[in-house]
Amino acid sequence: MSNENKDMTALAADREKTIVRTSIIGILTNVLLAAFKAAVGIISNSIAVTLDAVNNLSDALSSVVTIIGAKLGAKAPDKKHPLGYGRIEYLSSMIVAAIVLYAGITSLVESVKKIIHPEAADYGTISLIIIAVAIVVKLVLGRYVKKQGEKVNSGALVASGKDASFDAILSASVLASAIVFLIWGISLEAYVGVIISIVIIKAGIEMMMETLNDIIGQRGDADTGAQIRSILNEEPEVRGAYDLILYNYGPNKYYGSVHLELPDTMTVDEVDVLTRKVQVEVYQKTGVVLTGISVYSYNTTNEEAAKIRDTVHKLVLAHDWALQVHGFYADTDKKTMRFDVVLDFSVDQKEALEIMNQEVQKLYPDYTIQIIPDIDAGD
Ligand SMILES: [Zn+2]
Numbered sequence: 001m002s003n004e005n006k007d008m009t010a011l012a013a014d015r016e017k018t019i020v021r022t023s024i025i026g027i028l029t030n031v032l033l034a035a036f037k038a039a040v041g042i043i044s045n046s047i048a049v050t051l052d053a054v055n056n057l058s059d060a061l062s063s064v065v066t067i068i069g070a071k072l073g074a075k076a077p078d079k080k081h082p083l084g085y086g087r088i089e090y091l092s093s094m095i096v097a098a099i100v101l102y103a104g105i106t107s108l109v110e111s112v113k114k115i116i117h118p119e120a121a122d123y124g125t126i127s128l129i130i131i132a133v134a135i136v137v138k139l140v141l142g143r144y145v146k147k148q149g150e151k152v153n154s155g156a157l158v159a160s161g162k163d164a165s166f167d168a169i170l171s172a173s174v175l176a177s178a179i180v181f182l183i184w185g186i187s188l189e190a191y192v193g194v195i196i197s198i199v200i201i202k203a204g205i206e207m208m209m210e211t212l213n214d215i216i217g218q219r220g221d222a223d224t225g226a227q228i229r230s231i232l233n234e235e236p237e238v239r240g241a242y243d244l245i246l247y248n249y250g251p252n253k254y255y256g257s258v259h260l261e262l263p264d265t266m267t268v269d270e271v272d273v274l275t276r277k278v279q280v281e282v283y284q285k286t287g288v289v290l291t292g293i294s295v296y297s298y299n300t301t302n303e304e305a306a307k308i309r310d311t312v313h314k315l316v317l318a319h320d321w322a323l324q325v326h327g328f329y330a331d332t333d334k335k336t337m338r339f340d341v342v343l344d345f346s347v348d349q350k351e352a353l354e355i356m357n358q359e360v361q362k363l364y365p366d367y368t369i370q371i372i373p374d375i376d377a378g379d
Pocket residue numbers: 242243259326327340341374
């Protein structure tokens with residue numbers, strides 16, 4: 001995600017161009033292949049090759065959907081959708097996955113039918129050569145499209161690329177069964193067809209699950225999180241960056257919020273200058289827009305408070321369901337202390353809070369204690 005020397009709008013435009021260009025190449029190749037295979041399938045009366053041709057056509061369709069998704073997803077934010085249209089791309093990935101799934105189910109049905117009512121296939125040399133060429137073309141196309149998809153983080157392109165590679169494998173297995181048929185007269189086609197279909201169906205379901213996770217919203221990307229935290233921690237004033245949550249509004253479109261531990265001696269003006277500085281830096285280096293930076297005050301001059309902080313940290317982190325303690329502040333005059341604890345999802349929040357309150361209160365009976373439970377949402 002780090003293209004420091006190019007601004008983010010230019011990167012987004014490049015990304016859209018790459019998706020459209022790659023998809024157009026996919027459409028042209030698939031249409032050509034489908035035409036070839038359909039011709040071969042009809043001439044050689046082979047259901048497997050004809051199925052392959054249909055599959056290529058549906059791949060061309062999925063490239064069309066990918067283009068539409070990329071174009072709509074790149075629409076500029078407006079009053080109705082102030083965070084942009086980026087998530088539309090997940091819908092197009094979902095549609096591509098559904099096309100793959102549908103292709104798998106139809107070819108499964110056809111293959112089973114063939115097992116029940118077997119029909120002999122007839123292969124000429126030309127048809128075998130064309131199938132072999134188709135395998136090579138699909139392999140190259142699949143690798144190219146998948147690589148482009150990974151480069152620009154497009155789930156729809158990656159799905160189409162994987163599907164193309166699958167097709168190459170499927171076509172290869174059709175070719176193999178044709179050769180077996182020609183040499184030994186054993187017709188494996190329908191059985192190969194069943195295996196083919198199951199592989200396609202499995203891939204389609206996996207693609208759908210992947211996209212569904214994006215739509216539901218999943219844990220932020222660990223590398224991006226680490227990069228953002230290291231940018232923040234580079235600032236001499238920052239004692240720690242916590243609760244980093246990335247909100248995803250489409251591929252490469254992230255908004256984020258974070259809490260910074262800052263010395264209790266800083267003025268509001270100094271905090272303002274600092275948060276604006278890191279906001280710009282994080283955006284330039286990662287493309288993430290930090291919409292929310294809030295602060296925890298950190299004891300810097302009070303030795304007693306620092307001691308309490310260490311003790312409380314040790315006490316709380318002794319529980320394996322307590323993943324992190326941060327935002328600790330003690331006012332030794334007013335006898336108050338506050339801190340956040342990131343809890344593991346496996347523990348009951350209320351119970352954990354009670355345990356921690358009791359343990360800390362026992363050590364500091366005259367303190368008023370405020371413990372905030374944080375969700376383990378950071379990457
Ligand atoms: Zn927190």
